[in-house]
Amino acid sequence: MFELRNVSKTFHKRGVFGQTLSETHAVQDISLNLEKGKTIGVIGESGSGKSTLARIALRMIDADAGQVLFDGQDISALRGKALKPFRQQVQPVFQDSAGALDPRLTIEQTLIEPLVLRGSIDASEFRDRITASMTSVDLPHDYLERRPMELSGGQRQRIGIARALLMEPRVLVLDEPVSALDVSVQAQILNLLLDLQEQKGLSFIFVGHDLSVAEFFCDDILVMYLGEAKEFEDSRILFQDPKSDYAKQLIASMPRVL
Amino acid sequence: MSGLLDIKNLEVGFGAVTAIKGISLSLYRGTRMGIVGESGSGKSTLGLATLGLLPDFARCSGEVLFDGTALHWDNDMAMAGVRGSRIGFVHQDPMGAFSPVHTIGTHLTRAYLSAHPGASKADATKAAVDRLDEVEITDAKSRLRHYPHEYSGGMRQRVMIAAALIGNPELLIADEPTTALDVTTQAAVLRVMNDVIEARGMGLILITHDLGVVAEICSEVAVMYHGELIQHVPVDQIHEKAHPYTEALLKARPRPGMRGERLPTIAELLPEGWSDV
Amino acid sequence: MTSLILSRLVSSFIALLGAALVAFVALRLAPGDAARLTLGAFATDEAVAALRSEMGLDQSILTQFYVYIRDFFTGDWGRSYALGEPVRSLLGQRFPATLELGLYAFCMAFVSALVLALWGAHRKGPISDGVPKALGVLALGVPQFWFGLVLLIVGFEMTGLFPGPAGRLPATVTPPAGPTGMYTVDALLHGDLKTFATALHHLFLPALALGLLPFGFLYRLLRANLEDVSGAPFALVARAHGQSRLRVMVATLLPNAIIPMLTASGLIFGQLLAGSVLVERVYNWPGAGMLVTQGVLQQDYAVVQVFILLSAVIYIVTNLIVDIVAASIDPRLAKGGA
Numbered sequence: 001m002f003e004l005r006n007v008s009k010t011f012h013k014r015g016v017f018g019q020t021l022s023e024t025h026a027v028q029d030i031s032l033n034l035e036k037g038k039t040i041g042v043i044g045e046s047g048s049g050k051s052t053l054a055r056i057a058l059r060m061i062d063a064d065a066g067q068v069l070f071d072g073q074d075i076s077a078l079r080g081k082a083l084k085p086f087r088q089q090v091q092p093v094f095q096d097s098a099g100a101l102d103p104r105l106t107i108e109q110t111l112i113e114p115l116v117l118r119g120s121i122d123a124s125e126f127r128d129r130i131t132a133s134m135t136s137v138d139l140p141h142d143y144l145e146r147r148p149m150e151l152s153g154g155q156r157q158r159i160g161i162a163r164a165l166l167m168e169p170r171v172l173v174l175d176e177p178v179s180a181l182d183v184s185v186q187a188q189i190l191n192l193l194l195d196l197q198e199q200k201g202l203s204f205i206f207v208g209h210d211l212s213v214a215e216f217f218c219d220d221i222l223v224m225y226l227g228e229a230k231e232f233e234d235s236r237i238l239f240q241d242p243k244s245d246y247a248k249q250l251i252a253s254m255p256r257v258l
Numbered sequence: 259m260s261g262l263l264d265i266k267n268l269e270v271g272f273g274a275v276t277a278i279k280g281i282s283l284s285l286y287r288g289t290r291m292g293i294v295g296e297s298g299s300g301k302s303t304l305g306l307a308t309l310g311l312l313p314d315f316a317r318c319s320g321e322v323l324f325d326g327t328a329l330h331w332d333n334d335m336a337m338a339g340v341r342g343s344r345i346g347f348v349h350q351d352p353m354g355a356f357s358p359v360h361t362i363g364t365h366l367t368r369a370y371l372s373a374h375p376g377a378s379k380a381d382a383t384k385a386a387v388d389r390l391d392e393v394e395i396t397d398a399k400s401r402l403r404h405y406p407h408e409y410s411g412g413m414r415q416r417v418m419i420a421a422a423l424i425g426n427p428e429l430l431i432a433d434e435p436t437t438a439l440d441v442t443t444q445a446a447v448l449r450v451m452n453d454v455i456e457a458r459g460m461g462l463i464l465i466t467h468d469l470g471v472v473a474e475i476c477s478e479v480a481v482m483y484h485g486e487l488i489q490h491v492p493v494d495q496i497h498e499k500a501h502p503y504t505e506a507l508l509k510a511r512p513r514p515g516m517r518g519e520r521l522p523t524i525a526e527l528l529p530e531g532w533s534d535v
Numbered sequence: 536m537t538s539l540i541l542s543r544l545v546s547s548f549i550a551l552l553g554a555a556l557v558a559f560v561a562l563r564l565a566p567g568d569a570a571r572l573t574l575g576a577f578a579t580d581e582a583v584a585a586l587r588s589e590m591g592l593d594q595s596i597l598t599q600f601y602v603y604i605r606d607f608f609t610g611d612w613g614r615s616y617a618l619g620e621p622v623r624s625l626l627g628q629r630f631p632a633t634l635e636l637g638l639y640a641f642c643m644a645f646v647s648a649l650v651l652a653l654w655g656a657h658r659k660g661p662i663s664d665g666v667p668k669a670l671g672v673l674a675l676g677v678p679q680f681w682f683g684l685v686l687l688i689v690g691f692e693m694t695g696l697f698p699g700p701a702g703r704l705p706a707t708v709t710p711p712a713g714p715t716g717m718y719t720v721d722a723l724l725h726g727d728l729k730t731f732a733t734a735l736h737h738l739f740l741p742a743l744a745l746g747l748l749p750f751g752f753l754y755r756l757l758r759a760n761l762e763d764v765s766g767a768p769f770a771l772v773a774r775a776h777g778q779s780r781l782r783v784m785v786a787t788l789l790p791n792a793i794i795p796m797l798t799a800s801g802l803i804f805g806q807l808l809a810g811s812v813l814v815e816r817v818y819n820w821p822g823a824g825m826l827v828t829q830g831v832l833q834q835d836y837a838v839v840q841v842f843i844l845l846s847a848v849i850y851i852v853t854n855l856i857v858d859i860v861a862a863s864i865d866p867r868l869a870k871g872g873a
Contacts, residue, residue, distance in 0.1 A: 183296065184296060187521035212513065216513075252445075255448075255471050257473075258469045311775060347772065355771075356772075357791055358791070358865070358867065359790045369778075
């Protein structure tokens with residue numbers, strides 16, 4: 001359904017005269033195929049290119065090579081208006097997505113914004129959509145009147161998810177969605193995401209650095225190191241029997257479980 | 259056996275908020291204690307209060323004895339004699355903890371000279387090289403001239419441990435020392451920290467949100483929740499004697515073989531009304 | 536570091552040409568005819584035309600610009616048509632007076648801002664921190680000439696502690712002959728301490744008047760930056776290493792906080808030279824400010840153009856020094872130079 005085919009991205013550091021000083025191969029020839037209702041995890045350490053991959057999947061940056069396909073259609077070359085249906089179907093959730101919002105706006109104003117941008121929806125449908133997504137993330141309605149700073153980290157992340165759900169997407173790209181949260185809150189958000197996946201048949205791309213969270217949350221896991229795919233495997237198999245040296249090292253470094 | 263560090267009925271407040279609500283805790287010489295809690299539990303405040311490094315507007319009451327002597331937090335000069343030379347400190351932010359305009363060598367030699375007033379510059383440089391060797395930074399001598407931004411995160415964190423050791427303290431307080439690091443780097447830094455503490459027979463207070471990190475190098479664990487100490491047990495007894503909150507913390511972490519399940523949340527696991535303690 | 540200096544030199548040269556171009560064009564865009572203004576309304580058209588040709592005004596604009604730049608760098612600065620004297624000797628007397636006043640004003644502002652900001656950040660009491668803060672705010676709001684007048688009234692009329700608005704030295708004292716034209720410097724070079732003291736005495740009030748605004752600006756900048764960096768983790772860690780509060784403030788926080796102040800200093804110093812006209816007027820200071828103001832009004836191209844270029848050179852040199860000092864404090868700046 002949602003596919004990245006042999007995507008690559010190189011960042012150039014350029015000098016004054018446009019000459020290349022250094023190149024970083026952030027993503028090298030990576031392919032993924034995400035099916036309905038499934039979760040693919042992308043894990044790696046800093047500099048592995050996992051966030052760049054998420055941004056390519058969201059079409060926030062363009063890959064130098066390779067294709068992004070949605071429902072079999074190659075959307076890598078589409079721009080502007082033509083990309084609109086894709087943008088509605090594939091929504092991002094970031095580490096602190098609601099914390100990045102305008103602190104002066106109430107949650108309601110924040111949520112209305114993407115709907116207005118989409119246009120062609122009338123006022124009553126605005127309200128229905130917002131009500132529905134607040135219900136989906138288990139937040140009471142009076143939270144609509146609050147501002148981002150009045151919410152806890154977990155509540156803000158729920159708003160981030162609610163905002164992503166407004167467009168009724170089929171895919172969420174989750175970039176470190178629980179990394180900033182306490183363990184107890186992390187558990188709630190992970191549970192919520194799993195519930196939403198079950199109810200709505202959502203597909204997830206989960207980008208993270210916490211191996212035990214990835215093992216718990218994902219069906220398949222792509223292990224990245226310095227832009228390259230080191231291993232792509234069913235999560236259960238990966239953790240019991242890692243094949244690549246890097247994955248072995250990574251798993252051996254995990255702190256003990258108490 | 260007298261405690262190396264005895265915290266007696268410590269209370270800390272910031273404005274209307276009470277961050278630490280009357281904690282008493284003893285750490286014996288050579289013991290490694292993990293202090294675990296979620297954000298807002300007061301665990302970092304506890305570390306800074308011990309060193310007298312809380313902001314001026316903090317209200318402190320109670321007492322902290324180090325090696326049997328009470329610490330006078332409001333006397334900066336007296337505390338300066340304790341910090342670094344008796345209690346070392348490792349900060350959680352390996353980037354921000356170094357002044358970007360000073361070399362690594364400057365950081366280390368200043369720390370040495372504060373602990374050994376009157377020592378020569380050459381002694382300080384020698385100590386800096388030795389401590390970098392101790393935390394397994396190769397080519398230490400030439401690296402002294404480098405600036406923090408020329409080091410990787412894991413190396414900076416090892417330098418921070420070196421700087422904390424340079425005054426030869428008896429106790430190390432490490433506040434989330436590996437939280438900002440990648441998992442493989444974290445493993446390496448924890449191993450180095452473990453080795454130097456063992457070799458020197460130092461006491462350790464490791465402040466963290468991660469029970470897994472505690473399990474790696476601590477012998478005791480103290481669990482904090484909303485400014486209170488709710489449990490203090492040897493690490494290997496944490497399951498037998500777990501407080502409901504500790505139990506909930508342990509269970510809220512995903513563990514192998516749970517794919518497809520839901521994680522128990524703390525609210526479900528805690529007895530009714532408990533969180534209002 | 537070398538690449539930083541080289542790249543700064545190149546950009547300085549471009550900036551200098553830009554300044555020259557702006558000065559050149561702006562003066563020629565101003566209405567009126569310089570030759571006519573010089574000779575007066577009753578001069579014959581032939582005489583005006585002859586003067587125009589002598590001044591080079593009948594040549595193409597490009598040629599005029601080329602000649603202007605060439606002459607500046609070869610030291611042929613032309614002649615003031617309004618005053619009938621060579622620009623070199625005019626500015627040779629006036630510019631050092633402005634430069635000396637500016638230097639003293641700047642140094643007083645810089646040093647007092649540095650000391651008071653450090654002291655205020657170290658001891659946040661109502662007097663150590665509150666008074667300089669209030670002064671800093673006041674400095675930004677008080678007009679310089681008014682402050683200059685107040686200082687005269689208090690320092691001269693009421694107490695008689697300082698000389699009145701009598702220029703750089705009393706008429707009875709012969710100015711020291713010297714290479715720089717700055718009396719305090721020349722007097723010291725000659726070992727003439729008495730003249731040095733007298734010159735300093737005369738400098739004090741105008742320098743104070745001129746330095747108040749820069750003081751306010753620099754003080755507030757450094758104080759705010761010190762406050763910022765005092766919350767940085769490295770401040771906490773330095774104290775955890777056993778360094779005292781004061782030592783951390785001076786040895787760790789100051790080098791981290793001072794760079795914006797240095798950068799601002801470069802800009803401020805340039806402005807002091809150009810903006811001292813009112814203070815010069817109040818103190819009868821024979822500086823370049825008065826000369827240039829007159830020159831602008833009378834379209835005395837030669838004087839104004841040379842002054843602008845001279846200011847630009849000093850401005851660029853100052854900023855080059857600032858860049859080098861800043862890069863020697865913060866290694867990251869030395870790298871970013873390329």
